[in-house]
Every structure is written in structure tokens, then in C-alpha cells.
Amino acid sequence: QSAPVAAADGGPDVSFADLGVRDDLLRAIGEMGFASPMPIQRMVIPHLLSSEGDVVGLAQTGTGKTAAFGLPVLQRVDSDNNQPQALVIAPTRELCLQIAGDMADFSRYLDGVKILPVYGGSSIESQIRALRKGVQVVVATPGRLIDLIKRGEVNLDGVHTVILDEADEMLNMGFLDDINEILSHVPEDRKMLMFSATMPKEIAGIARRFMHDPVEFVAGNRNEGTKNVRHIYYMVKAQDKYLALKRIADNNPDIYGIIFCRTRRETQEIADKLIADGYNADCLHGDLGQAQRDLAMKKFRDHVTQLLVATDVAARGLDVDDLSHVINYALPDDVAVYTHRSGRTGRAHRTGVSVAIIHSREQGKLRAIEKRMGVTFEHKLVPTPEHIIEKQIYALADRIERAEVNEEAMAGYMPGVLKKLEWLSGVDLLKRVLTLEFSRMLAYYSNMPDIDLNASGSRKERVKGEKKAKSQRGDKDRREAEQGFERLYLNIGKASGFFPGNLMEIINKNVKGSKPMVGRIDLMPDYTLFDVRKEDAGRVIASIKGDDFYGTRLYAEVADPSKNYASQQPQRKGWRGAPAKGGWKHDKPKAERGGRSSGKDRKDRPEREARPAKPGRQAREAGKPAESKRRHGNFDIFMNKKK
Numbered sequence: 229q230s231a232p233v234a235a236a237d238g239g240p241d242v243s244f245a246d247l248g249v250r251d252d253l254l255r256a257i258g259e260m261g262f263a264s265p266m267p268i269q270r271m272v273i274p275h276l277l278s279s280e281g282d283v284v285g286l287a288q289t290g291t292g293k294t295a296a297f298g299l300p301v302l303q304r305v306d307s308d309n310n311q312p313q314a315l316v317i318a319p320t321r322e323l324c325l326q327i328a329g330d331m332a333d334f335s336r337y338l339d340g341v342k343i344l345p346v347y348g349g350s351s352i353e354s355q356i357r358a359l360r361k362g363v364q365v366v367v368a369t370p371g372r373l374i375d376l377i378k379r380g381e382v383n384l385d386g387v388h389t390v391i392l393d394e395a396d397e398m399l400n401m402g403f404l405d406d407i408n409e410i411l412s413h414v415p416e417d418r419k420m421l422m423f424s425a426t427m428p429k430e431i432a433g434i435a436r437r438f439m440h441d442p443v444e445f446v447a448g449n450r451n452e453g454t455k456n457v458r459h460i461y462y463m464v465k466a467q468d469k470y471l472a473l474k475r476i477a478d479n480n481p482d483i484y485g486i487i488f489c490r491t492r493r494e495t496q497e498i499a500d501k502l503i504a505d506g507y508n509a510d511c512l513h514g515d516l517g518q519a520q521r522d523l524a525m526k527k528f529r530d531h532v533t534q535l536l537v538a539t540d541v542a543a544r545g546l547d548v549d550d551l552s553h554v555i556n557y558a559l560p561d562d563v564a565v566y567t568h569r570s571g572r573t574g575r576a577h578r579t580g581v582s583v584a585i586i587h588s589r590e591q592g593k594l595r596a597i598e599k600r601m602g603v604t605f606e607h608k609l610v611p612t613p614e615h616i617i618e619k620q621i622y623a624l625a626d627r628i629e630r631a632e633v634n635e636e637a638m639a640g641y642m643p644g645v646l647k648k649l650e651w652l653s654g655v656d657l658l659k660r661v662l663t664l665e666f667s668r669m670l671a672y673y674s675n676m677p678d679i680d681l682n683a684s685g686s687r688k689e690r691v692k693g694e695k696k697a698k699s700q701r702g703d704k705d706r707r708e709a710e711q712g713f714e715r716l717y718l719n720i721g722k723a724s725g726f727f728p729g730n731l732m733e734i735i736n737k738n739v740k741g742s743k744p745m746v747g748r749i750d751l752m753p754d755y756t757l758f759d760v761r762k763e764d765a766g767r768v769i770a771s772i773k774g775d776d777f778y779g780t781r782l783y784a785e786v787a788d789p790s791k792n793y794a795s796q797q798p799q800r801k802g803w804r805g806a807p808a809k810g811g812w813k814h815d816k817p818k819a820e821r822g823g824r825s826s827g828k829d830r831k832d833r834p835e836r837e838a839r840p841a842k843p844g845r846q847a848r849e850a851g852k853p854a855e856s857k858r859r860h861g862n863f864d865i866f867m868n869k870k871k
Contacts, residue, residue, distance in 0.1 A: 310362025485553030
């Protein structure tokens, strides 16, 4: 039997004060820009403040769930009691930190109230010290909370409210047993709240098992996506998915979105390709270190990064209200996962677009999502090169038209510039501006075919067009940059585990002021060539020189056509940093090297059957450091870093 469904309390004109929120909390949320409560807040807040019984809240991500449970929980907390009184459980570290941060903002005028996030990947000792000093609200991930319970460092006997946020995601991540363990340590008479974007059978099972007479609040309909989102799909061949992704990005010049992939490996590969092709992109997945994930999310929140390629789990704690697009590079198997993805756009009364790039065998998944969510996907043709270039040119014209001119700052430069360019007509000047801005895009899309699955032309013709476009961009070791760019050399390559993402991270870290525009990136085994705008070249070279990449001192210069960088490789020793153990093979004395002996040595050897054991070999081997096995990619770098 399902929980009774409650109607909204009041209409859109109801204020937070009408819901019973206290003045000190009203002051804090007023400064944060909260004007009127959202539907889920109008439903949940009065119930938590004045009614008994547990709550199941069904609402999409970004609909104000944190304030819906956070404000009444803080209002019910006793600041004189330093024991944990409220427990919020979240599936990921990122979501844990986000909830704790929001509740800290809500409680800025509540004297003596402390909120503590506890999560894995951070020092447990510092969390234990904070618990011993006393906190009223604990926001935790399941694994770290159980660890603290087993150590006897957290006492949940005084907890009167337990909140499970993103409950459906916790089930997907296999936390059901952990939830059972945690709830066995809190009082039976606690009030329990469970928030979820979808209502699978397992969520109803948790409600029946752990909750007392739960009331269900639904903002919208069950398993429904946000109504501000437009759902569209593009049909291409599986091997053309990446080309379609680039065209979608190019066709939306102001795109700000997340690209969801199924696996960590696919996420990294797509992000590396986008960065190498000149897109402002980054990746977010579980194989990254916590510091790398935090940096990627901060850059994306600050709009430094335009496209974030992510897995579902890694993106759970990323809360951004102004996404224009969510792109499903691969459709999920679970409809609830698609609901979470699409719910990340179209927030705060904005409209958004959820895009699916599919091939013919994925149409069944698409229809299942339509049926379960009650939405209709609009089929769109993949943008053609002509349409993309036209869209980009009009977008630039719009930016030029809306640009705010600082007359005072420009006054001193205009006479000289006008004199230099007076021989050009307005049309000629505009043509040159557009050519400088779009030379790379024009070169890429020239003679490129239509890749839509229903487009005319064979796969062979499309491959031929792609190869022709690549040949027009030149070979990897070229020294000439695209028009308006400068080609730079960097003394490290992919043999050292250096990839496009590493280059972008170094540039973003070191270059001060406005971020330089990076064009094509070509990785060689021992060096890298890449393009930056001419006006940024000097800044980039100066900022990179002397930096360090895992033991390699970096050096950059303008790529010299007369130099053969491949033949000018420095000695390995001291160039890429000493290897972890044993040194480089060729740095050892000849007698200690492995490999084959000379023919003369072989003649002097005894017959194989009678060859005696080499004297003292075991002793020598015992005193000699083992030479670590060389592996490709970042393995050695990360292993050395751990040490």
C-alpha cells in the first residue's frame, strides 16, 4: 500500500513567513535571494514544523529540496545541546558538501548551531576532532558514517530527524545495507524524510520498512521530467557519434552543458578528443583524484569550462542552475537515470534541452523513456556544415552588436588604427574579421559530408570527406599555425604520460588574466606542438617556462621550422625525472645492462647442459634495486606520485 499523497499547502503567493519559517532563518534566505517558496517547499516545510509522521518527497533535482528539509530541521535544532540531533545522508561526497554548505548559509544567524560534513577522501582525524567539540547537524556519506560509528566517535542516540537525499541514487550505488546499518543506531521514534527524483519499487519498499505513516509529497507527477526541458534526438551511425557531438556543440555557440557517457574510459577519451580539437572542455569521473574532481567542478561552475564530460555517479554532487544543454552521448539503461540527467537543465524557470545521440539499435531505449516519462522526443537532423557556419557567424555579429565600447579607453588608439586601415572598405574589414575568427572552422567543414543516418551518400564518401578535411589541416609535426594563431613547442610528450588535458590544466593554472584560446594540439612521443592565438603566445611561453610536470622541467618556445625536435631529444636521465627504481637501462654501466651478449662472449660459454650457476648472482640481485616495468600512459607517473 502506497503512502497517502498530500496536496500543496497554499498557492504561489504564499511566503516563507506564511509557512512558519522563523525570522532569523528568513533573514538568511532573504540575503541569499529566496523570494517565494517553490512547490516542494510549500508542501514539506509546514508539515515538518507542525505535523507528525514521516515524509516521502518526490521532486526533480534543482527544485529546492535542500531548503525544503533544511529550514525546518534547523528551526527544530536546540543550539544548547551539542549532540547530533539531525542526520542527512547523501550518496556522494560532492552532494554531501553541497548540502552542508547550503545549510551553513541558512544558519548564518543561528548562534551556536554547527553543521559538519563527514565523507570519505578527507582526513577522518579532523572530522573526529570536530565531532568531539560538538555539532548539531551531521551531513554524511554512508561509508564514512559507518566507519565513525564503529570507532565510537559519533553518537546518534539524540537524533530526532533523519533525511535520505537522492534515495534512488543511493539504491543504484548499492547503499541499501549501509542504510539498514545506520538506521539501527538511531532512535525508533525519529522523524524520517526521504527525497527522490523518481519512485521505483525499491523506494516504496524502504518507505514501508523504515518509515511510520509516511505522507507522500509530489511536485509534478511520478517519474516525470521537468516540463521546461525540450527532448530531442539525433540518429547517426555508431562510428559517427563523436562527429555529431562536435556539430551539436558548434551549432550552439553559447552552449553550457554536461555530456554524459556510460564508462570512465569513454568519458576520458571524449574529453581528450574535444580538448585536442580546440573545445573548452573538461572531464569528471571516478578515476580522477579528489583534488582533480574538485578543480573540474569549480571550473565548470565558474563558467571557465563550457563543456563537462562526465559519468552519472561523478556528476551527482554538481549543482548548476543555468545549464543550456544535457547531452546523452549514450542513453542509460535505467529510465530513472535519464530523468536525473535531463532534470539538470530547465531549472529556475529557465528552458533547457536534453539531447540524445543514438544509433538505430538504441531506438527501443528511446521509446521506453518516452513511455515511462510521458515525454516525446523530437527527431532532428544533424546540423549541416553550412548551417553551423551560418549560425556561428550570426552569433559573432550579435556579440559585436551588443559589445559595450569603452570610449575613453579606446580614444587614444583609434586615430592610429583608422589611419592604418582607412584603405579598407567596411565590407573588406568585416570579411577579414570573419576570416580570422572562423578560419579553422571553415577549413574543417570544407567538403565535409552530411552524417545524418538518413542522409544521402555512402559511408565511404563520408570517410573520404573526413580524411580530406584532416589532410587540409596538415600533418602532426607541422610548424605553421592556422591563420591568427602561433605554433608553440613544449618539451614533453605522450611517452611521459602527457595528454591534452594536462596541457590545458598547466595553461589554466599558470597564465594570469584572461584565459588564452588554445587551438590544435599535436602530441608526439617526446614533445608537443600546439596552437594559441598570436596575441597570447608570449604570455603562454613565459608562464609555462620553468613549471614542473612530475619531475620534468618544462620549456616552451615558438615552433621553429628549421629544427628537428625529434632528433634533439635530451638524455633521458634528468630530463623526464629519474625512474622509480633502478634508473634508466642505458644509464647503467655496460656490464650491468640486460640484453644479448656479443658473439665472442657466446663462444666462451660452456655447453648449456654443463653451464654452472653464476657465482654470487643471488647476492647481487638481493642488493640491486628491481627495475620497474615500463608501462604506457599515466601509470608510472601516478605510481611515482603515490610514493
